[in-house]
Amino acid sequence: MKKNRVILICLLVIVCCSCKKKKETESSTTTATSIGPNLIFKFQFDSTQVRLNNLGQPSGVVSGHGAQSPVFQIISSHSIELAPSDSTLLGNGAVLYRAPETSLGGSLAIDFDSSVLAQQGGVFFSIPLKNVAAGSYKWLRVSLAYQNYDIKYKVTIAGIDYYYTGRLASFIGFNTYIRTYKINTMSKTLDSNKVQGYWGFESLGTIYTGQAPAGGTTVPNPIASTSPIPAGSCVVTGQFPTNLTITGKETNDITVIVSLSTNKSFEWIDSNGNGWYEPLLGEQVTDMGIRGLIPSIQ
16 A cells, blocks of 8 residues: 555656646747747728829829729738838838749749738738848838729619629739639639739629739839839838837837728729729729828837
């Protein structure tokens, strides 16, 4: 009996030691992987924000066109860059992120399968502040790649008007390799590249696809005269209200809210001037570009 007690005590000691070592290891691992402080980026969609043109100037809707403010579901970016001055050329600032690319479709393209999809208020990128070059940054450049949102439309059948809401997947990056993409409940397989302006629209169990005209995607850039962007890219530029200053000695996170203007950002040729998008009439989608970017610091 005494022998059994000794064995039991030994077993308890071993189990206790084992549990203690496991907890110490888990705590050590958590500490080792907790890196900070961080520079964090979050998207915000604003249909009331000023509607800008390619030069960053207020712009109305072109005569003969219709436009509406879509309800955004998700978005993805291709690159993020901080620029210290008006004359900082694209790529010469602090490039924080660039999405994976591939040549599977022939020419170099954004790899859609590897893109990070973000919702309203969601973190789409985070980087330790120690990895950001110290400096004072006036401008934020975000190259946008993909949008997914709801739009309203109208169909007329046998003289009766019907009004619906459908989901649109919009590819606005310079070039995107798409294997399969899901619009809402339905998916489409391509296994090919699509240049800026390709879209897929789902409603009532059907997928429609199309291509906006080359050069038709609005990309606001208020410093276009001193720091232009390549044609066909979607590098939207916005100025910080006060410069974002990185010292390298930060002790707390810095969060940047990237507010995107969705003010009538979905645009089409309104063939009958009634203000409704009517895909069954063959109305041409002309522009799906974001209409401005305002970064703010939290």
